[in-house]
Amino acid sequence: MLQYLSILLDDTSVAYCHADNPLTERYLIPLETLRKAILFGMKENLMIQYVYPDYELQEEYNALIESIDHVKIGRDVVVYNEVPKKITAENAVLRLSIADFIAKQYDIAVLLPQIARLNICLTDIETFKDEQIEEYQKALTTLNTVLLDQYKSGNRPQLSILTDRLQLKEMHNCGAGDTNIIVAPNGKFYLCPAFYYDEQTGINNRLNHHNPTSERSVGDLENGLQIPNPQLLKLDRAPLCRICDAYQCNRCIWLNQKLTWDINTPSHQQCVIAHLERNATRDLQRKLFDAGFAIENEIKEITYLDPFDVRKNIN
Template sequence: MLTYLIILLDDTSVSFCHADNPRCERRLIPLDVLRQGIRFAMMENLTIQFVYPDYPLPADYASVIESIDHAKIKPTVEAADVWVTDKPFEGEVDVPVVLRITRQELFAQTEEISNLIGHAPRLNIVITDIGAFTDDDFERYRALLADISARVETLTKEGRMPWVSLVTDRMALTKMNNCGAGDSSITLAPNGRFYVCPAFYYEAPEDSIGDLEAGIDIRNRQLYKLEYAPLCRRCDAYQCRRCIWLNRKLTREVNTPSHEQCVVAHLERNASRTLLANIRKANPNFLAETKIEEIDYLDPFEMKREK
């Protein structure tokens, strides 16, 4: 069910997910398009997430934006509901942080990143080159997750459980919680057209799924739903982003994840399982509804092929 409308306020709005925004030329969303977008969201009962560029918006935009309940995703921490950054931060931050980072940067800065844990209410780590993971990278990622888990475990035992997407999300989930692009969320771009997600706009602006006048027309819409994803619908790596854009980029199909995405998600799942077991040694009732079974695969594709 469609629940969220992401509105890109500018062509240079910050990317908060796996895809980089290649656009560097400013193109502010016209005020009338912004108003129509908000009106559309109100009529469709959608929650709006505004995505900001790195420059201040004209004054008349603020009153329009504030005319509806929303969340602000910003490249600066000031007045943000979610702060997106590509570098480890210093000090304390009082909003959730999205850290976008390549796998090599992640491996090179393991200690710095571990030290961020507990200094923001939530840390979402988004790896921007999942498709490039090699077998060696998987092993390094396994080790990194263990380091992060150790830090989370220490803080949790101190009564200060931090939220770090890579290892804590799965512990708290009892069903899939994925990207939802094309299913629970769509994006309105500055050109007044709708897209499956911002990445689809960055890559192929001609490939829209409707506009404010004609409405939404998502062809083969069912393929964005979990039950139409053969690999994912029985998977229990509930925290997996199941990035629709990466699916299409790496496998050509929006409903089929790549090997790399599956393995990364299962390494996180397994790290969560170990972390949960360790925390429960001291606190047996910790997140009591969560069950994470032991499995002997990292890519459900291999299991499906064997059947």
């Protein structure tokens, strides 16, 4: 069931997930389109997230934006594309390449005591190689050490890739096209911003059975949402993900389609990274338990990093 509507206020709105925004020319959503998008969100009872560009909007836009409860991505939730020296926001997204994440692990660790929630978003998951497993594990261990100290001193900063899985008892993924939908400045719906960027830049080589062109929209504000085969976006139609307990994994469908040509089949890279994080959370959980913290949601030991290896043995 849909829960969130993200409205891209401009073609240059900030990228806040895996995909970079390649669009450099401003195209502000027309006021009337914004009004219709808000109305759609109200009628469907959706939580609205506005995605901001890096410039200030005119007063008539601000007034309309404030007419409904919302979150501002690029304002309330600050997005960084490199590790800042200091963070003043409560909630931030840090978009980094895997190499930068590993290289800057100590700089990231310094930020943890300063923030309530830090979301890590790796921007080049497709390049991940198994030879990087050890380095990635080490970086997670560095961050775990700081998280443990923080917990012991009474702080509980959230670091998406390590603390989310402590709480989760079921999948809590990105939900593109399932719990989340996007409205772009052209008034059309997209599963996530990355599909809009692909359309706008004419990328048409990520074929699926329905739509082998660069048109990536799934409806518009005039005619409503029209997602072809929406059941294919559901967890129960994902044979690997439904047997998996890396509940914090993004399950990025855009990345799936890019790497496996199937929207609901994940890549080896995505699964390995998510399992390294899941296992690091297990280490953190055990250390918290040893330090006297109550543990409700025990994460089991597993011997694989890619559920495909388990599934292949079942079949």
